[in-house]
Amino acid sequence: MGSQSPVSFQERVRRALSDQRLRAALAKASENFKVKRTTVFAEMDDLAAQGLTLGTRDQLKAEGRRIRQHVIDHLDAYVKQAADSIRSRGGQVHYAADAHDVGQIVKQICAAKEARTLVKSKSMASEEVHLNAVLQAAGLNVVETDLGEYIIQIDGETPSHLIVPAIHKNKQQVAETLSKVAGEALPADSQKLTAFARGRLRELFLQADIGISGANFVIAETGTVLLISNEGNARLVTSLPKTHIVICGFEKIIPTIEDAAVLVSLLPRSATGQKLSVYTSLVTGIPGPGEADGPEELHVIFLDNGRTNIVGTEFEETLYCIRCAACLNVCPVYRNIGGHAYGGVYSGPIGAVLTPLLNGLEEWKELPYASSLCMACYEACPMGIHLHEHLLNLRKRAVEQRLPPWYEKVAMKALAWLWSSPRRYKAVTSLGRLAQRLSGGWYPPPLSHWTRSREFPKIAEKSFRERWSEINGAE
Amino acid sequence: MALSEQEFLARIAARRGRPVLQAPPPRPGHTRSRPVPPPNMASREAMTEWFMRELAKLSGTAELATSLDAAGAAAAARIARERSTGEVILWDDPIALAARPHLERMGFVSRVWPVDRRTCAQAVAGLTTALFGVAETGSIALAASEKAGRLVSLLPPLHVAIVPTSRLLATAGDYFKTLGTFGKMPAAINLVTGPSRTADIELELSIGVHGPANLHVVLYHD
Numbered sequence: 001m002g003s004q005s006p007v008s009f010q011e012r013v014r015r016a017l018s019d020q021r022l023r024a025a026l027a028k029a030s031e032n033f034k035v036k037r038t039t040v041f042a043e044m045d046d047l048a049a050q051g052l053t054l055g056t057r058d059q060l061k062a063e064g065r066r067i068r069q070h071v072i073d074h075l076d077a078y079v080k081q082a083a084d085s086i087r088s089r090g091g092q093v094h095y096a097a098d099a100h101d102v103g104q105i106v107k108q109i110c111a112a113k114e115a116r117t118l119v120k121s122k123s124m125a126s127e128e129v130h131l132n133a134v135l136q137a138a139g140l141n142v143v144e145t146d147l148g149e150y151i152i153q154i155d156g157e158t159p160s161h162l163i164v165p166a167i168h169k170n171k172q173q174v175a176e177t178l179s180k181v182a183g184e185a186l187p188a189d190s191q192k193l194t195a196f197a198r199g200r201l202r203e204l205f206l207q208a209d210i211g212i213s214g215a216n217f218v219i220a221e222t223g224t225v226l227l228i229s230n231e232g233n234a235r236l237v238t239s240l241p242k243t244h245i246v247i248c249g250f251e252k253i254i255p256t257i258e259d260a261a262v263l264v265s266l267l268p269r270s271a272t273g274q275k276l277s278v279y280t281s282l283v284t285g286i287p288g289p290g291e292a293d294g295p296e297e298l299h300v301i302f303l304d305n306g307r308t309n310i311v312g313t314e315f316e317e318t319l320y321c322i323r324c325a326a327c328l329n330v331c332p333v334y335r336n337i338g339g340h341a342y343g344g345v346y347s348g349p350i351g352a353v354l355t356p357l358l359n360g361l362e363e364w365k366e367l368p369y370a371s372s373l374c375m376a377c378y379e380a381c382p383m384g385i386h387l388h389e390h391l392l393n394l395r396k397r398a399v400e401q402r403l404p405p406w407y408e409k410v411a412m413k414a415l416a417w418l419w420s421s422p423r424r425y426k427a428v429t430s431l432g433r434l435a436q437r438l439s440g441g442w443y444p445p446p447l448s449h450w451t452r453s454r455e456f457p458k459i460a461e462k463s464f465r466e467r468w469s470e471i472n473g474a475e
Numbered sequence: 476m477a478l479s480e481q482e483f484l485a486r487i488a489a490r491r492g493r494p495v496l497q498a499p500p501p502r503p504g505h506t507r508s509r510p511v512p513p514p515n516m517a518s519r520e521a522m523t524e525w526f527m528r529e530l531a532k533l534s535g536t537a538e539l540a541t542s543l544d545a546a547g548a549a550a551a552a553r554i555a556r557e558r559s560t561g562e563v564i565l566w567d568d569p570i571a572l573a574a575r576p577h578l579e580r581m582g583f584v585s586r587v588w589p590v591d592r593r594t595c596a597q598a599v600a601g602l603t604t605a606l607f608g609v610a611e612t613g614s615i616a617l618a619a620s621e622k623a624g625r626l627v628s629l630l631p632p633l634h635v636a637i638v639p640t641s642r643l644l645a646t647a648g649d650y651f652k653t654l655g656t657f658g659k660m661p662a663a664i665n666l667v668t669g670p671s672r673t674a675d676i677e678l679e680l681s682i683g684v685h686g687p688a689n690l691h692v693v694l695y696h697d
Contacts, residue, residue, distance in 0.1 A: 028678065032678060052645065052646065053648060066502075074500060076495050076496050077495075077499040079484060080480070080495070080497070081499060093480070094477055095477055095480060095483035097483075145685070147673045148673075148676075151675070164674070164675060165675070169676075170677055174676050193676055194683075195681075197684075198685060206593070224660055230671070230672050231685045231686065232671040232686025235625070235629055236629065236686075239626060239663070240626075250483075257651050257660075258507060261648040275611065276647055276666065277668065278533075278667065278668050278669055278672055278686070279665055280614075280665070281663065282664045283662070284661065284663070285662060291620065291624075292621070292624055293589075294625060294662055308486050309490075312491055
């Protein structure tokens, strides 16, 4: 799936950049998250100095990375262990190679349960495979219950931020959206709009046949699904409907509950600057005999969708990602263009790397260029993923696959020939100097694309070689 | 149609150029850590104070009662501040049930879990007992069982939890490490850190989205 939208990357960026309201919202949100994250980690470092918590940010980051690396190095073994643990607690495990498989598996479960209404809490893996569209086409009623996701689902939009999916909408726009559902005009007041959504969704929760969630982590040793949410919708999704389906990338596994101590200490702090989100839910199998609530059936779908192709490559550490979105909030490119311009499900630096890796570089070759390579993403990443290197490596790959335009290839070949001999190099610089003097700062296309927003550096009056020979008095 | 487990695992192993690993190998230098109470947080008073301070930062409220019975009375009094009549759902647990006589005396109808979901959704409040409290984050841990329904702390607009201070842990790390010592995980255990919240509309904080808007914790020294 993951095919490009009909609008080109350049056009998506242009639209985002000309949307002043979007840019103001992005600036506010990303700055807000960035400041909160820095503050909450500083507090953790203080506590660590007093021996009052697990460790400093750097210590936990190193430990978290070790945990994720160990899992990714032995993914087959951990998938097997997780599956065995889930089954031992009465759950069922399914394996999906791609979007089509996920759709088939979920539709089969729906058919078996004669389900009509499904409530969903956030699952990026299901976004990846565009599950809602598949289920709606099959006549099923699927409702997103995270407030932001609910709002954008009504308008048929995709998330523009991993953590705040409706960041591109202001109160007025949210009020217009929810008014369509209400059948009356709702005020542009965030408390009142939230209360409306709560009432609306509560009724759906009570009726829903199936709940679908993602997983922040799956604990291999116990078969536990770990879910983090602030609103409580993940708890409702996993408590009220009689069937619970978990859809997650198979790389989300961690070995033990103790490992969750490290990763949960990092995730909300990196994501929203909270020490913990409001609800950290651990769901293990189906309820025991006599338990009056909780699902009777649990299905866990491990999704591949291109992940296996990353295993064993130089990009492997991108599978350590815990989807905190810290890299989005610090990225100067994301902060200006927002999530939709990236065109894929994941945005920001991690999206610029993951989308081409999961969906094919051919179609997504512009994305690795949506970066200034300032390394702020690497600094912010709680798993220490070298995002800037992966962006460069993807650019290299794009070049090797001859994906750049023909004139760039011809120009590069010509340059390589001209600069490979000192005489030719000297001739080119002299010629360039002359041309620059004559043109008076005007450049023909395609150079003018580059100089529209940049100063072309003036070629020095005398080259280094010339000055060197003057000082040394000899050629 | 979907892959079998063997096919799925074989695809991953093939990328490594080896057969499928049957079990995860030991982790070099890794020892299973156990929770150790931090040296200067040993006193229960200090942990209680820390817990209450942290929860207050999250728009939750907490108070310290002198005994279990006083805790039950305090829980009932908190519910009475919300509404003067109605149904309150309680976990079938000696600590939560300490509030029952006080609730009845105040004119509330107390219903002990299990109750059906609609009854639970219409209740004034849900009353539970925390398995642990976490001081660092002001969190309470709620484990589900046949006597302790998930919905009690989730559907009513007010959730009151009673926590003996002997159950306080210093950090969230200690919480996960303690769970690691459990032979068997409960089917559901939730670490609750403040009332339900969202900032999905223009990053403005709204309290009480899907979960309770009000969270009150009554602690007592046991």
